[in-house]
Amino acid sequence: MTVTLDARIPAGPIADKWDNHRFSTRLVNPANKRKYQVIIVGSGLAGASAAATLGELGYRVKVFTFHDSPRRAHSIAAQGGINAAKNYRNDGDSVYRLFYDTVKGGDYRSREANVYRLAQVSGEIIDQCAAQGGPFAREYGGLLDNRSFGGAQVSRTFYARGQTGQQLLLGAYQALARQIAAGTVELFTRAEMLDVVLDDGRTAGIVVRDLVTGAVTSHAAHAVVLATGGYSNVFYLSTNAMACNVTAIWRAHRRGAVFANPCYTQIHPTCIPASDEFQSKLTLMSESLRNDGRIWVPTDPDDTRPPNQIPEDARDYYLERAYPAFGNLVPRDVASRAAMRMIDQGRGVGPLGNGVYLDFHDSIGRLGADVVEERYGNLFEMYQRITDEDPYRAPMRIYPAPHYTMGGLWVDYNLMTTVPGLYALGEANFSDHGANRLGASALMQGLADGYFVLPATIGDYLADFLNAEPLPTDHPAFVAAEREVRGRVDGFLAVSGTRPVDWFHRELGKIMIEQCGMARSRPGLEKAMAEIPALRAEFDADVRVLGSADTVNQSLEKAGRVADFFELAELMCRDALDREESCGGHFRVEHQTADGEARRDDDNFAFVSAWEWQGDDAPQVKVEEPLVFEHVELAQRSYK
Amino acid sequence: MTATQPKPRTSRPGLLGIYRSDLGKKYAMAISGVFLLLFVFAHMVGNLHAFEGPEQINHYGEALRELGEPLLPRTMLLWVGLRIPLAIALAVHVHAAYALTLTNLRARSGSYDGRNYLAAGYASRTMRWTGVITLLFLAWHLADFTWGIKTVNPDYVRGDVYGNLIASLERWPVFALYLMAMGALGLHVWHGAWSLFQSLGINNPRFNAYRRIFAIVFATIVTGGFVTVPIAVQLGIIG
């Protein structure tokens, strides 16, 4: 059985689509909204903003987070800022330009209508966040400050020091708190969603495990919204928080939600390199560092002198050399691959040879240490704390690290997955960033989905179910799903093998970063597709999870997440293998230009690859959603 | 796991309502503290009359009792204007401290193995004890000089401030007690005279640094002023 993908893109000129759609969408009468129960899983920017807004509208909402508080969601770690087409700078920005830049930045693999809507609501997001008390950076006149970010030609990024994600998340969290106090939203903390329950092909609710007591319970609703973030932790080492995982959307995928573009992953160029094998995560440093830092490696791979003793003529400023127009400000994917090439040539620096230099010597000379400190002081401090090296004296060492996943559950224009009544928001869906996300766009998308899109589109689905009670949780569908969840949890405990969960996760990560990371090749991907099931089999036979299921058991939680990562990893490789082109974050070595740049194949691959689950015994089947570009002209990206 | 539910607690109107809150008690402590500090300072300055000899200090003592005469009866202003308000301030200060101490003990759950304090000073961590010592001393002090209880000060003569002073402070144990008590008072004031600004929300980057300096200077002057008299008695400068 194969689903047909209907993106339900409204008709009409692109600028009017969202307005037309909102007008033609069915509404739920204010007095009737309280008759609907909506479940939201995840409390990051997308989940918290959606929950707060649906609560304000009068829906009955339940929010589930596996953290101890909604405020811990990983959105909090976003540093740089949030884009909005406000044109406060009068520098030529517009909704259309933000739309255009985002489609181009995504390497022409996103859906035009979605991106245009994102640009349209971007301004309202800033209004909303400022009114909530978001302490954005301001000028002396009291108005909002902007900066240019990620190589954009206009200054459209709003920011709150290096903590923009934190401030936006706290704003959404506080709006959510207000609704909790008002009684419209019920909060469940330390509660992990482990299954979606369907009845007659529609979403009926979810099964949740309480991470403190181990109790497995069901919650029924008219609609379920997954806002559970991305899956970069499939690489083990990434900039994501430790608990970030794919389980919620993977469970939904197994229940019929098709998974789109799993191979589109973003590797962020400015992270601190790993220092030892026990490293648990990689720390990202804001990409703004590239505004003033110069990236280089020694020309001679055998040059072991300390960086300050290497003379100018023995340094290779490889980005400035290869991309004279953009220099150190080339997009993330380009900068990351260039660093990888340097390291592959044996020119990496640092004790493990796994970094490149990011040098502020010239900027300190040109601007003075004061100015550099004012701009980057907190980042320098963070770097020094982690590495014990002083970036004012010696260049920083940086290395690319998995950071964001553009792929996710396939959704239509309403953000509904292929399972009726099941929605996906934010990084958990695939919709707006194509094959590569621009800096400061993740916060924009999460909040657009949660504050403005879902609240306007969900009524269209709910309208059909007025006065229909949610399925009772003692219905056989729930009982069966609970039994399955318990069986799976107990299964991990029963293996009693010899190796901890983390060992398997690390091994999986090594395979993935090696074969499905910054550069992918057919032989590498085929190798990975052989290795992953073997490792999975070993995991099933030899994982050691101690303790019991009825108390806090962090290894047990992790076992379930890693098991799902195995299945995802296979699909990522299959998707990467299938996409015989290079685009954005997906780089196939077979498809590059003579000078090593990505070569897209618009004739054959201008589509979304959506994968449909076929059961445990058969590989997923690919369904294509063709991408039609009516407004943006497809061109080869060039940053020379 | 759903989160724990809050215990119900709502504000009640009126000044007593404010006092029912912990912050209200902190205001009460700070305001009564200001009053007690003013008193302590005036008392210390008054004590220095002892250096001027028996007539001067005895006259000063009598003058306090005669305050407001002939408009008011003798000792009336002393009672209504000073002693009763002081007693009320003290009662409020002690009650608030007692209630907050109970609250704070309840808010804790066990202690750490080898707690390492980085900011809290000796003075701030001993407020409870220096307060209790000062209070106990006050009882002794009143028995010694105001009420003239014979077991405390056998040579007490009502009205002879100078004589009573020497008779009491000549004795080594009493001298030691006074020094210790003044030490406790000094520590209490050292933290209290800074703390009251925080409790009352008197905070401005323009003068914040002076608050600590004020407290230190105030505590030093008060303690120094108070201990000069017993030391002078011991050294025979007074007597």
Place this chain on the structure above:
Amino acid sequence: MNLTLRVWRQAGADAPGRFETYPAEGIPPEASFLEMLDIVNERLERNGAEPIAFDHDCREGICGSCGVMIDGVPHGPQLGTATCQLHMRRFDEGDTVVVEPWRAAGFPVVRDLMVDRSAFDRIIEAGGYISVSTGSAPDANEIPVPKDAADAAMDAAACIGCGACVAACPNSAAQLFTAAKLVHLNLLPQGQAERDRRTVAMVDTMESFFGSCTNHGECETACPKGISIDTIALMNRDYLKARLSDRRLLGRS
């Protein structure tokens, strides 16, 4: 490097707790404190012992999940640093390190080093927000915010809700957490309409869980984000004002 850990183990909220001693050998000095715990845990698991439970997530000092008492200091010996950003090079070879959970009646232990900090959520729910339903906001530049006020609000808003202030306080008071949020919102023009109501509601809720402030200043020192106790003074001022003011006059500036 080789260390010895004395770690608090407690099976559940109502179970009795005790210290256990574990060797932490061959720890790379570059490892973070939590990575050191990861290594110890992996060895415990290989040896058939249940790993030490501790809250952690972002490991870059912003989510506020982690936080333990290390040798009697919240988040350990490096000031202005959350536990996840503390690195082992701060310790000496052969050290014995004592690791305990936050201790406060308002933070019941969940297991081992994990505590339940949901009281913080209750304080925010009481009024730690500006009531502006989605869609009703005016243009972001319609209300200018003086830069100094915005900067001061941001200083306070940097709070990560880790609970170190409560853990550090000899009275288990949550004044710094509560004051940080109050000051963030009360300093901004957008926060004025609800200022009195917010202040009273948040303080009252805070007091139902936690102790009172005796101005030790331990919280400020423990705070990984360096939030100043000046915020507490401002909260004290706002609370008194809020309890005495005539709210009908709030619209006048």
